[in-house]
Amino acid sequence: MSQAETVRRAPRRLWSLGLLRSEIGTTFRRWRTLALLAVLAGVPILVGVAIKIETGSRGPDGGDGGPAFISQVTNNGLFLVFTSLAVTLPFFLPMAIGVIAGDAIAGEANAGTLRYLLVAPAGRARLLFAKYATSMAFCLVGTLVVALSALVTGAALFPLGKVTLLSGTSISFGEGLLRALAIAGVVALSLLGVAALGLFISTLTNSGIAAMATTVGLLITVQILDTIPQLHAIQPYLFSHYWLSFADLLRDPVYWDQLQKNIGLQALYAVVFGSAAWARFTTRDITA
Template identity: 75%
Template sequence: MSQAETVSTPARISPLRTLGLLRSELTTTFRRWRTLALLAVLAGVPILIGVAVKIETSDGQSFGGGGPEGGGPAFIAQITNNGLFLVFTALAAALPVFLPMVVGVVAGDAVAGEASAGTLRYLLVSPAGRTRLLLTKYATTMVFCLVATLVVAASALITGAILFPLGDVVTISGTRISFTEGLGRALLIALTVAVSLTGMAAIGLFISTLTNSGIAAMATTVGLLITVQILDQIPQLDALQPYFFSHHWLSFADLLRDPVYWEDLTKNLQLQALYAAVFGSAAWARFTAKDITA
């Protein structure tokens, strides 16, 4: 591709054109059957958990399990008393595997999928410009992160309201807050979970710029996620684990403390910002220098 085809003049770049490109990317992404199927799977996770808890407690006994520090399993024991806890449980169950996997699929396919379909060159000729196109792809992936997280939270809230009672929320600290405040914290937790996926999204976008095969990019991104999750469980690597992008993901549980414990939450947000900056820059450096042939 010639330089004239890939470089847009400043006069032709406008906010309206950028918004149009973003709207086009969002429409394309959320109209794909694959995207809708992924969101349907995510919506099914809280339903399965809620039904399982309901069946397990149908004889009047409480649901067993639960960690001492208010992690995902600890939330399960509270679902029968308050269906709002299904939101926290579903997010804790989906965050380590399901949410990052679907984000990895979307991010990994962002650039490589266009290349494999033969549409990447035409997007650059439109003119989109490489930097603007890459930023649009990342913004689209981030919107998907938010939508995917909210789908899990909304499905959990609806399922919890149908199967279990709703009421005041007992925090991990043992204090009681109103249902309205608990609902607000649930929304804040969902937003935190979405932001926690920004590093993963940047990694997937970078990998997507390295190949012209969408399937290879998606598989590599998901494979990297699984590898990091395994390494994060090996005690001998405890010195490195705080730097893994997934290490502080479950720190959102600290939003259910009274007062909120911010230390691990802040570490998580800082780590995601670092990964987004590093791999976002790497993706930009690779994509702007890449020879586009498809």
């Protein structure tokens, strides 16, 4: 292998990029992907309109019942970004990732196109990496779609202006936007664990539907496990445990503890399941 490797080294970078570009193009041109993004964009609009209608009668008062930050939305449309991310992060976003990542290998196998992909002089590891990079790109795009849609809806329906942080401190709108961008970045990073998990499952089966369903099923299971107090010993290791830590960016001063744990956990999931996917994909028989 080492001999082949050295021969291959020169064109590798170019090829990898080309493969990645073609993968991203294929994924984002699919109707399925566009529909997923449309659904993601619809959530903030739905939330925003619902809050707008509700405020007509009497503002949403108790912060206990509704999703996070919802009481702030009527004061500042920017908070719709945070509310929407808090609403979509538990299910909508990871579900969309699960569909994309779960379909990555298994979908190709299902359609009988996997072996043709492998005919291209790119090697399996690189194909796998391109697939994972595509999923990562989708994490970012999905999050940004939610955030942008929320920002536009929030700006259209509610006043903008100084942003009140969780600690009661006010910051300028520009800085608020920066924090919103940082939060979108953190949310996108939070999804890397699911993406790696989905990719691994995708290498296990030849049925795209099975891989997607398993990924989403696992996601729901993990979310349920995370709410059972008796299981608090294992909860810090569930990939969804620190998801809401993005709210810590809105504290003054920022509370980094949980954010670091979240990123570390996502990196761990990415490495473990990414390498598991690699081990599986590079050693298995491709029959379809």
